[in-house]
Amino acid sequence: MADALLQIDDLSAGYGEAVVLTGISLTLAEGRTLALLGRNGTGKTTLINTLAGATRQHGGRIVLGGVELSRQASHRRAAAGIGWVPQERNIFKSLTVHENLTAVARPGHWTPERVYAMFPRLAERKGNLGTQLSGGEQQMLAVARALVLNPRLLLLDEPLEGLAPIIVEELLRVIRRITQDDGLAAIIVEQHPQAVLAISDDAAVLDQGRLVHTARADVLRTQPEVLDRLLGVAR
Numbered sequence: 386m387a388d389a390l391l392q393i394d395d396l397s398a399g400y401g402e403a404v405v406l407t408g409i410s411l412t413l414a415e416g417r418t419l420a421l422l423g424r425n426g427t428g429k430t431t432l433i434n435t436l437a438g439a440t441r442q443h444g445g446r447i448v449l450g451g452v453e454l455s456r457q458a459s460h461r462r463a464a465a466g467i468g469w470v471p472q473e474r475n476i477f478k479s480l481t482v483h484e485n486l487t488a489v490a491r492p493g494h495w496t497p498e499r500v501y502a503m504f505p506r507l508a509e510r511k512g513n514l515g516t517q518l519s520g521g522e523q524q525m526l527a528v529a530r531a532l533v534l535n536p537r538l539l540l541l542d543e544p545l546e547g548l549a550p551i552i553v554e555e556l557l558r559v560i561r562r563i564t565q566d567d568g569l570a571a572i573i574v575e576q577h578p579q580a581v582l583a584i585s586d587d588a589a590v591l592d593q594g595r596l597v598h599t600a601r602a603d604v605l606r607t608q609p610e611v612l613d614r615l616l617g618v619a620r
């Protein structure tokens with residue numbers, strides 16, 4: 386696809402000499418959300434980390450908005466438009482919420498004020514240190530921090546993991562707004578498919594480091610037998 390925002394061609398990557406991902410080819414158009422699914426240990430995090438520049442790429446190409454990212458360091462990828470929310474959240478715990486945002490903010494649509502409007506809980510906790518936040522608030526801050534980078538592509542690695550149901554609802558609502566109303570492209574990794582398929586346009590399933598299925602999210606949602614075969618869950 387000539388006008389794809391993200392183009393991945395025949396990617397292989399892993400850790401040191403170990404190859405985890407093989408032959409991954411995928412495109413994502415501007416403004417679309419991709420649900421990246423797969424059983425435990427199939428390479429979802431490795432793919433996200435590879436896009437963010439945190440693994441060893443063994444072959445293939447990653448192109449974002451016409452810029453080849455493959456050999457670029459993580460900070461250059463952030464400048465090129467990758468907003469990464471890693472599984473471990475990685476907020477600066479010794480800084481306040483506000484300092485976490487201002488430390489990384491880049492000019493653009495997403496200012497700290499706009500982010501606070503989206504996450505009223507963070508606005509209330511502006512002066513609190515990272516250590517004083519609940520798990521859900523830390524996750525919101527991790528998403529907020531990626532947003533103020535004003536990325537072209539947001540990478541969310543299991544953003545709902547370990548959170549209370551009420552926080553899950555709140556985060557899903559915000560992620561939906563960011564991706565659907567504001568048109569930011571995103572890749573969301575999740576173990577539990579239904580919630581993420583409901584807010585995604587496209588879906589891709591990994592198995593043993595390979596891409597084994599791509600579909601429209603709304604179609605895959607209605608195919609419990611396919612979900613069961615690919616993920617071992619029908620819900």
Ligand SMILES: Nc1ncnc2c1ncn2[C@@H]1O[C@H](COP(=O)(O)OP(=O)(O)OP(=O)(O)O)[C@@H](O)[C@H]1O
Binds near residue numbers: 427428430432
């Ligand atoms: N730092 C690392 N060094 C070496 N191997 C790793 C490392 N991280 C992950 N792996 C291996 O890479 C493979 C894919 O792991 P990955 O975390 O990408 O899977 P995943 O689909 O995200 O799983 P999960 O849902 O459990 O997080 C696994 O076999 C794992 O053991």
